[in-house]
Amino acid sequence: NAGVMQNPRHLVRRRGQEARLRCSPMKGHSHVYWYRQLPEEGLKFMVYLQKENIIDESGMPKERFSAEFPKEGPSILRIQQVVRGDSAAYFCASSPQGFYGDTQYFGPGTRLTVL
Amino acid sequence: DQQVKQNSPSLSVQEGRISILNCDYTNSMFDYFLWYKKYPAEGPTFLISISSIKDKNEDGRFTVFLNKSAKHLSLHIVPSQPGDSAVYFCAASAVTGGGNKLTFGTGTQLKVEL
Numbered sequence: 001n002a003g004v005m006q007n008p009r010h011l012v013r014r015r016g017q018e019a020r021l022r023c024s025p026m027k028g029h030s031h032v033y034w035y036r037q038l039p040e041e042g043l044k045f046m047v048y049l050q051k052e053n054i055i056d057e058s059g060m061p062k063e064r065f066s067a068e069f070p071k072e073g074p075s076i077l078r079i080q081q082v083v084r085g086d087s088a089a090y091f092c093a094s095s096p097q098g099f100y101g102d103t104q105y106f107g108p109g110t111r112l113t114v115l
Numbered sequence: 116d117q118q119v120k121q122n123s124p125s126l127s128v129q130e131g132r133i134s135i136l137n138c139d140y141t142n143s144m145f146d147y148f149l150w151y152k153k154y155p156a157e158g159p160t161f162l163i164s165i166s167s168i169k170d171k172n173e174d175g176r177f178t179v180f181l182n183k184s185a186k187h188l189s190l191h192i193v194p195s196q197p198g199d200s201a202v203y204f205c206a207a208s209a210v211t212g213g214g215n216k217l218t219f220g221t222g223t224q225l226k227v228e229l
Contacts, residue, residue, distance in 0.1 A: 004158070033216065042119070042204060042219035043159070056216060091158050100210045101147050101166065104217065106158035 002027065004094050004107035005074075012113045019079040019086070021110045025094030032075045033093045033104055034067060043091060049075060050098065082114045118142045119207050121220035129228055134192040136223050138205030141186065145207035149217065150179060150190045153202045162203075163190070195227045 005024040013019050025032050030051050035043040048056040049069040060067070064082075069075040079086055089111050093104035120139045128134045136150075146167035151159035165172040165179045165188070172179050178191045192199055202224050206217040 006158075035217075035219075040221075042121075042221040043206075043217075045216040045218065048216055059216070093158075095215065098215060100208065100215055101164070102215050103149075103161050103164070104215070105161065106151075108156070108158045 004029075004092060004105055006090075006092050006107035006110050008110060009108060010111050010113070012115065013082045014115050015083055016081050019082050019112055021077040021079075021090050021092075021112070023075040023077070023092030023094075023107060025075070025092075026096075026105055029094035029096050029105075031095045031098035031102075032069050033095070034075075034077050035091045035093065037089045037091065037109075039088070046077070048098070055098075079112075082112075084114045087112055087114045116141075117221070118145075119205055119218050119220040121203075121205055121223050123223050124221070125224040125226070127226045127228060128195050130197055131194045134190075134195045134199065134225055134227070136190045136192075136203050136205075136225065138188050138190075138220055139186055140188075140207050142207070142209070142218070143186070144209040145218070146210060147208045148179070148181060148188050149206045149208075150177075151204045151206060151219075152199075153204060153222070159204060192225075195225075197227050197229060200225055200227045 034046040045059040047067045064080045089109045091109045093106045095102040149164040150162040153159045202222045205220040
């Protein structure tokens with residue numbers, strides 16, 4: 001049973017370009033969470049999605065960031081017009097139910113570097 | 116505002132001894148707590164969790180203790196093994212209307228020496 005998959009593992013972008021990060025949840029999981037880890041910090045929640053729905057985006061920056069989890073295909077975190085401060089590791093996690101106490105399983109992360 | 120705090124950025128113990136990692140929280144709404152282990156260039160791996168209705172949960176070499184009145188939890192690893200060397204994150208969640216977002220501490224780097 002494959003775990004959570006993220007691609008690309010490393011992404012380099014120049015300032016002003018767009019970054020697209022993909023996450024395929026574990027088989028049977030329909031709940032996806034995105035977290036960001038800045039250097040020397042813990043992971044910070046960004047957004048929680050179910051298929052075709054954004055449930056909680058309270059951790060998403062108001063501008064340039066968007067997320068989706070379509071009916072078919074992976075969840076996508078999109079960052080438009082990237083800036084150097086967006087350089088971080090972005091982790092996706094999935095869970096089977098999304099209930100309180102439901103364990104989240106993390107992918108290996110995408111390390112974004114903005115030049 | 117750091118709601119989950121891990122005040123020790125690093126910890127070094129000898130193989131076979133006990134490792135104790137500590138975590139404090141400030142948000143009284145948190146009622147479910149987890150520990151994750153993370154190796155470099157990998158995602159966090161779930162270790163153990165505890166609900167606020169308990170004060171202890173044990174799984175093999177790992178035990179988590181929760182002191183609600185002090186808003187403090189700790190992870191005990193005994194005996195410690197070299198493969199336990201990693202960054203350990205404490206995380207917390209609260210019952211909400213939707214989802215189960217986690218609030219993480221900044222991590223403690225554990226080094227188990229031979």
